[in-house]
Amino acid sequence: xxxxxxxxxxxxxxxxxxxxxxxxxxxxxxxxxxxxxxxxxxxxxxxxxxxxxxxxxxxxxxxxxxxxxxxxxxxxxxxxxxxxxxxxxxxxxxxxxxxxxxxxxxxxxxxxxxxxxxxxxxxxxxxxxxxxxxxxxxxxxxxxxxxxxxxxxxxxxxxxxxxxxxxxxxxxxxxxxxxxxxxxxxxxxxxxxxxxxxxxxxxxxxxxxxxxxxxxxxxxxxxxxxxxxxxxxxxxxxxxxxxxxxxxxxxxxxxxxxxxxxxxxxxxxxxxxxxxxxxxxxxxxxxxxxxxxxxxxxxxxxxxxxxxxxxxxxxxxxxxxxxxxxxxxxxxxxxxxxxxxxxxxxxxxxxxxxxxxxxxxxxxxxxxxxxxxxxxxxxxxxxxxxxxxxxxxxxxxxxxxxxxxxxxxxxxxxxxxxxxxxxxxxxxxxxxxxxxxxxxxxxxxxxxxxxxxxxxxxxxxxxxxxxxxxxxxxxxxxxxxxxxxxxxxxxxxxxxxxxxxxxxxxxxxxxxxxxxxxxxxxxxxxxxxxxxxxxxxxxxxxxxxxxxxxxxxxxxxxxxxxxxxxxxxxxx
Amino acid sequence: xxxxxxxxxxxxxxxxxxxxxxxxxxxxxxxxxxxxxxxxxxxxxxxxxxxxxxxxxxxxxxxxxxxxxxxxxxxxxxxxxxxxxxxxxxxxxxxxxxxxxxxxxxxxxxxxxxxxxxxxxxxxxxxxxxxxxxxxxxxxxxxxxxxxxxx
Numbered sequence: 001x002x003x004x005x006x007x008x009x010x011x012x013x014x015x016x017x018x019x020x021x022x023x024x025x026x027x028x029x030x031x032x033x034x035x036x037x038x039x040x041x042x043x044x045x046x047x048x049x050x051x052x053x054x055x056x057x058x059x060x061x062x063x064x065x066x067x068x069x070x071x072x073x074x075x076x077x078x079x080x081x082x083x084x085x086x087x088x089x090x091x092x093x094x095x096x097x098x099x100x101x102x103x104x105x106x107x108x109x110x111x112x113x114x115x116x117x118x119x120x121x122x123x124x125x126x127x128x129x130x131x132x133x134x135x136x137x138x139x140x141x142x143x144x145x146x147x148x149x150x151x152x153x154x155x156x157x158x159x160x161x162x163x164x165x166x167x168x169x170x171x172x173x174x175x176x177x178x179x180x181x182x183x184x185x186x187x188x189x190x191x192x193x194x195x196x197x198x199x200x201x202x203x204x205x206x207x208x209x210x211x212x213x214x215x216x217x218x219x220x221x222x223x224x225x226x227x228x229x230x231x232x233x234x235x236x237x238x239x240x241x242x243x244x245x246x247x248x249x250x251x252x253x254x255x256x257x258x259x260x261x262x263x264x265x266x267x268x269x270x271x272x273x274x275x276x277x278x279x280x281x282x283x284x285x286x287x288x289x290x291x292x293x294x295x296x297x298x299x300x301x302x303x304x305x306x307x308x309x310x311x312x313x314x315x316x317x318x319x320x321x322x323x324x325x326x327x328x329x330x331x332x333x334x335x336x337x338x339x340x341x342x343x344x345x346x347x348x349x350x351x352x353x354x355x356x357x358x359x360x361x362x363x364x365x366x367x368x369x370x371x372x373x374x375x376x377x378x379x380x381x382x383x384x385x386x387x388x389x390x391x392x393x394x395x396x397x398x399x400x401x402x403x404x405x406x407x408x409x410x411x412x413x414x415x416x417x418x419x420x421x422x423x424x425x426x427x428x429x430x431x432x433x434x435x436x437x438x439x440x441x442x443x444x445x446x447x448x449x450x451x452x453x454x455x456x457x458x459x460x461x462x463x464x465x466x467x468x469x470x471x472x473x474x475x476x477x478x479x480x481x482x483x484x485x486x487x488x489x490x491x492x493x494x495x496x497x498x499x500x501x502x503x504x505x506x507x508x509x510x511x512x513x514x515x516x517x518x519x520x521x522x523x524x525x526x527x528x529x530x531x532x533x534x535x536x537x538x539x540x541x542x543x544x545x546x547x548x549x550x551x552x553x554x555x556x557x558x559x560x561x562x563x564x565x566x567x568x569x570x571x572x
Numbered sequence: 573x574x575x576x577x578x579x580x581x582x583x584x585x586x587x588x589x590x591x592x593x594x595x596x597x598x599x600x601x602x603x604x605x606x607x608x609x610x611x612x613x614x615x616x617x618x619x620x621x622x623x624x625x626x627x628x629x630x631x632x633x634x635x636x637x638x639x640x641x642x643x644x645x646x647x648x649x650x651x652x653x654x655x656x657x658x659x660x661x662x663x664x665x666x667x668x669x670x671x672x673x674x675x676x677x678x679x680x681x682x683x684x685x686x687x688x689x690x691x692x693x694x695x696x697x698x699x700x701x702x703x704x705x706x707x708x709x710x711x712x713x714x715x716x717x718x719x720x721x722x723x
Contacts, residue, residue: 183635183669185579199670209669212636227668227675 053540055317055547057295059281059308067257067267067278074100082107084120087234091118094221094256098263119221119232122197181205183225193241195233199226206241214248220255270299271306284308290321291563292550317474318546319481322562327480331420343410349378419483423476429509430472436513437465443516451518460525464512464532471505471539478542486556486567490549497545501538508535576604579635583673595677597628605630609641609677613720614685618712619647622720626656626680628673638667639676648708648715650689650698658683659693687712 052058062070071090079089081104095118096103107114115121180187181202189202201209205225210233213219222238224231233241235256242248254276261267266282277299284295294317295308305314310321312328319327345356351369362375372381444458478498485491508531516524549555557567584604587597594612599605609626613619625644631637641663643656651659662671662679692698700708 183579184577185582201670205669208636212633216633223668225669227662227670229668 053544053547054551055294055543057281057283057293057297057308059279059283059295059297061270061298061300062267062278062280063300064254064257064276064278067260068253071256071260074098078103082111087236088115088118088120090235091120091221091232094259095119098260116230119223119230122229122231183209193237195224195231195237197224197226197229197231199224199229199231201225203241207245210238210242211245211248214252214255218255220252220259268297268306268308270301270304271311272299272301272304275299275301275304277301277304279306279308281308288563291561292320292553293547294318294320315473316477316480318543319477320550323484323557324477324480326559326561327423327483330416331423340413343413346375346378349373349380416483419479423479426472426476426479430469430476433465433468433472433509433512437461440465440512440516447516447518447521451521453521457521457525460529460532461512464508464528467532467535467539468505468508468512471501471535474539474542475502475505478546481546484557484559484561486558488556490554490556494546494549497538497542501535501542504531504535504538507531577634580604580630587674592674592678592681595681597673597677605634607673611677611681611684613716614681617685618709619649619684619716619720622716623722624684624720628676630673635669635671638663638671639673641676641680646715646719648697648712649684650687650692650694650701651683653694657693659691 074093075086075089078084078093078100079086082089082092084092092103092107092114093100095114096106103114112121178187179189179192179200179202181189181192181204183201183205186202186204189204191203192200193203193206194200209225210222213222222233223229224233238252239249242252257278258269261269261278265285266280268279268281270277270279279297279299281295281297283289284293289295290309294315296305296315296317297308298305307314307316307321310316310325312321312324316324341354345354347354348366348369348371350371350373351366353366353368355364355366357364357375363372363381364375365372373379374381440461444461447453448455448458475498478494478501482491482495482498485494508528511524511528511531514524546555553564555564557564560566584599591597594614595610597607597609599607607628607630609628611624611626613622613624622645624647627642627644629640631640641658643652643658645656646654647656653659658680660679660683662668662676687701689698689701697708700711
């Protein structure tokens with residue numbers, strides 16, 4: 001392995017030199033071909049049973065309970081370090097977007113301010129109507145932070161709200177039986193609840209409020225119902241109040257888990273509908289990591305495959321997220337319409353109107369500015385003298401520029417179409433091969449009945465079809481990658497691998513489509529199994545070499561890609 | 573129609589008995605959740621002398637959800653758009669079930685006293701207010717005279 005490592009360094013250096021000196025190109029390409037062989041040998045030496053391939057990323061799947069466990073761990077950690085209750089620790093963490101270090105630092109600076117901001121302690125001293133004997137609110141006395149509203153309108157809002165509160169909040173001396181809930185104005189509610197701010201409301205209103213916030217607004221930091229009160233309901237308050245609403249409690253927990261996952265770059269929620277798994281992939285957590293690998297992961301449900309780095313497609317290996325995105329955007333964009341216009345029309349050299357010639361002679365008169373010019377050489381018609389309709393003025397300086405621009409744009413369109421057609425073709429073929437397999441499967445089933453083949457013996461076709469689908473997807477994305485790869489030796493190797501894989505895939509497709517007769521099955525099975533293994537190997541090589549290339553920073557692009565050196569040769 | 577919650581009945585009663593200065597709010601006979609509201613332009617504001625009509629509706633979820641309020645009279649104000657929609661925190665995310673119709677209307681009255689062009693809804697008006705406050709205020713006064721003074 002060590003020798004290979006030095007080889008790699010060697011290529012890399014050469015690659016850099018090559019930009020300066022093109023003459024060495026041929027020599028290097030031979031060396032590089034050796035490199036391919038090395039990889040191939042590597043592969044042969046290490047059968048596919050080896051643990052993790054270079055193009056695979058390490059990841060872990062966590063069920064919701066496990067994430068809840070992680071949250072609990074953080075909460076307990078904060079609780080012990082800062083010496084606060086777990087409920088308070090949870091609110092503090094949420095306030096800091098689950099950033100423990102930042103929380104500890106800020107809390108050490110000013111614990112009162114942080115508690116107030118996190119909604120643990122009231123911002124203002126508790127309203128006058130709360131009896132001084134209320135021991136629970138004593139802690140809030142000291143808290144007089146100035147997170148008061150800054151804007152005039154907001155302050156008036158708060159003031160009028162305070163007035164209203166004074167009017168609505170019941171006298172503390174009132175007996176519990178005659179308590180009038182300020183929300184529903186019902187005095188027959190037996191049970192009242194309040195947070196530490198002691199703003200009492202009937203239990204029914206609290207349930208409504210919490211349910212409304214959780215189910216309708218998807219909020220998990222739910223403020224006290226009193227206007228202007230910044231206290232947030234603690235986890236235990238929410239769960240105990242909603243004891244009879246298990247669905248809302250579940251949703252509440254899920255919302256917290258989601259916020260935790262969203263705040264943690266190494267975690268991602270499985271994007272499949274109603275899947276509750278979370279995938280942890282610390283290696284793909286940074287932007288720069290995404291320029292070196294394609295983090296294709298799946299949750300505990302193996303078919304839930306997705307890319308940890310982007311939402312583009314579940315598996316866009318071998319091309320990295322940034323380039324895949326660029327390619328898709330290009331395909332979707334109207335930029336290609338513009339390209340068509342460029343290739344099929346010309347611009348009036350005077351007023352720049354776009355003109356498509358759909359017949360007639362070469363003596364054009366711009367409809368807009370009435371400029372007369374020759375369609376062939378784009379030069380002014382007046383220079384054509386009396387040699388009407390036979391433009392022999394090809395080298396006329398006034399026409400050269402227009403023609404050059406058109407030729408370039410035509411070439412660029414053709415180049416794009418070359419890659420796009422292959423890209424689209426593989427996508428289409430992948431779909432077709434799935435249909436094809438459905439037919440084959442049916443036939444296989446029939447054969448199982450008519451002949452003495454067992455179920456396991458007809459599985460080879462399924463394996464082939466699955467492999468084909470996977471490889472077609474890989475191939476598809478190799479065309480996106482090739483489109484953006486700068487033309488150099490590395491790209492040549494890339495394309496050689498691509499073509500090997502493509503050939504293998506095509507011949508396996510042919511086998512899969514060949515007619516099946518019962519007596520031929522053993523032979524066909526042998527052939528197909530062999531071919532499948534070969535395709536698998538070619539695909540491994542393709543993926544492995546590309547992944548290695550990213551790690552070694554071997555790939556050069558013909559456009560600027562985030563996280564890479566600027567392109568030396570820009571595509572037209 | 574479902575029975576009107578006690579809360580709404582009480583609020584309506586109080587609005588009737590002791591209406592806040594310069595504010596009236598009357599429920600429709602056929603829909604007790606729908607109120608016709610008038611607010612007098614506060615003294616010292618560019619809206620002084622005008623009487624502004626608004627509509628207020630209490631949705632099904634009220635008081636868990638905020639009331640819906642809209643100006644019916646045209647007004648030149650950075651936080652109120654051409655359709656009469658109002659940019660006010662307590663009508664959106666800062667709503668609390670402890671707030672009432674009364675507090676909402678008082679807040680709107682306060683908003684008339686102190687337009688806040690830094691948090692605009694009608695961007696053109698806000699821009700006007702920021703770039704040439706004197707002229708913008710004159711414009712507000714003119715609109716008040718034109719649309720909010722009876723007769």
